[in-house]
Amino acid sequence: MANAEIGVIGGSGFYSFLEDVSEVQVETPYGPPSDSLYLGELAGRQVAFLPRHGRSHTVPPHKINYRANLWALRSVGVRQVLGPCAVGGLRAEYGPGTLLVPDQLVDRTKSRAQTYFDGEPLPDGSVPNVVHTTFADPYCPVGRSVALAAARGREWEPVDGGTMVVIEGPRFSTRAESQWHAAAGWSVVGMTGHPEAVLARELGLCYTSMALVTDLDAGAETGEGVSHTEVLKVFGENVGRLREVLFDAVAALPPTESRSCLCTHAHDGWDLGIELP
Ligand SMILES: [Zn+2]
Numbered sequence: 001m002a003n004a005e006i007g008v009i010g011g012s013g014f015y016s017f018l019e020d021v022s023e024v025q026v027e028t029p030y031g032p033p034s035d036s037l038y039l040g041e042l043a044g045r046q047v048a049f050l051p052r053h054g055r056s057h058t059v060p061p062h063k064i065n066y067r068a069n070l071w072a073l074r075s076v077g078v079r080q081v082l083g084p085c086a087v088g089g090l091r092a093e094y095g096p097g098t099l100l101v102p103d104q105l106v107d108r109t110k111s112r113a114q115t116y117f118d119g120e121p122l123p124d125g126s127v128p129n130v131v132h133t134t135f136a137d138p139y140c141p142v143g144r145s146v147a148l149a150a151a152r153g154r155e156w157e158p159v160d161g162g163t164m165v166v167i168e169g170p171r172f173s174t175r176a177e178s179q180w181h182a183a184a185g186w187s188v189v190g191m192t193g194h195p196e197a198v199l200a201r202e203l204g205l206c207y208t209s210m211a212l213v214t215d216l217d218a219g220a221e222t223g224e225g226v227s228h229t230e231v232l233k234v235f236g237e238n239v240g241r242l243r244e245v246l247f248d249a250v251a252a253l254p255p256t257e258s259r260s261c262l263c264t265h266a267h268d269g270w271d272l273g274i275e276l277p
Helices: 066-075 141-153 175-183 193-202 228-252
Strands: 006-010 022-024 037-042 045-051 080-089 099-101 104-108 163-167 188-190 206-216
Touching: 006 066, 006 228, 037 228, 045 066, 045 228, 066 193, 080 141, 080 193, 080 228, 099 141, 104 193, 141 206, 141 228, 163 193, 188 206, 193 206, 206 228
Parallel strands: 006 045, 006 080, 080 206, 104 163, 163 188
Antiparallel strands: 022 037, 037 045, 080 188, 099 206
């Protein structure tokens, strides 16, 4: 079986130029992931890249098989995951090009399978215990500080902390929704950060979100509202910079075996009842 220690869930812009990338198809009990895993070495680390929306960007946020994606990464050995994503800014000061490393998350999704512990009978017919995962701090504190340092090292002053609200999509927010999110004190809005983060936690993976602001959300601007063209333009302008930061972060993540962060203790005292890959 192929082996990697660090996973990156993001667009093809993050791996397409790497040399000696091997493509690995992984089956999971939850069906196929968004695409093959692309495994390669980066700064001496074995990394598995997974295009979140598929290689041709054909899987919309609400149709992504998040369970299969995280399961596939873990099954090739990944224990630390970096999740770059595009978001809308909910405050005027978080304009396009802002990089925010959130420390909190609000789930406003509606239709997504968001747990591995859903009480389904196991292959042997037994029914697993109920499991409640500790999720007060949804992101890995070690991964967050590594990502922040990597951004500063590339002279990109990141926003340290903030709340990402995740909406169902694929439509953007109405002005009223956006103003409500901003009034609640939340920082950015995205469509993929959940259940990616919680599924990583359920599998004992360290997960770090790196949110690139591509637009001001409807309630924080005065124009026509968010357009897809605008999002793509800003993402294109910043993807090279984000890739550098991401690769520096990969190099700086601690060795897998030295992890002792809260991510590894989410289920202390619980009998999970399922066999993790
Ligand atoms: Zn961690």
